[in-house]
Amino acid sequence: EVQLVESGGGLVQPGGSLRLSCVVSGFTFSRYYMHWIRQAPGKGLEYVSVISNDGNIASYANSVMGRFTISRDDSKNTLYLHMDSLRTEDMGVYYCARDGQLDYWGQGTLVTVSS
């Protein structure tokens, strides 16, 4: 069974940092592109970042470029999102998803940015 489990969310002050993790199981992690997508409270889905299966290609939404870094550790079956200089508009639920066509999603982890 394919599973994606996010963690690392929490309360952080504006300007602070967080690192999100997504541990996967049930498939060969190293074969897939992986994504982070977020959802602000009461809003729609927003694409955040993607990393290629070999880790050599990463892409970011303009809204997070230069502040967020996506990475992966295939030995740990884990996807990461390191978030710096957090703003109130970064607040929401962050989901990881598999493959270019987002065939499987995790349950999400909540990031709250507030002083």
Place this chain on the structure above:
Amino acid sequence: DVVLTQSPLSLPVTLGQPASISCRSSQSLVFSDGNIYLNWIQQRPGQSPRRLIYRVSDRDSGVPDRFSGSGSGTDFTLKISRVEAEDVGVYYCFQGTHWPRTFGQGTKVEIK
């Protein structure tokens, strides 16, 4: 970036009646391999998103056959033949052809 425009944004439906959601793309979604990577995602209240339809019309495993997708080029449609209570939620189209990937604004389906 590719803009996906959904309509309507709110869709009240009577149980057992059909429902239809439109998704229009600002540019062609035909990929170089000839496929069209237009997908539909369902998000029930309080749940994480789930993909329903991929490549315009292919249903994901476990998706009831009352859900169907169609379209080509830049115009796409998700249809529910007979709405059931469990279909309440928000439906998003999502394109996997161009980078960055983009979503439609979402259509909220509710029961009248």
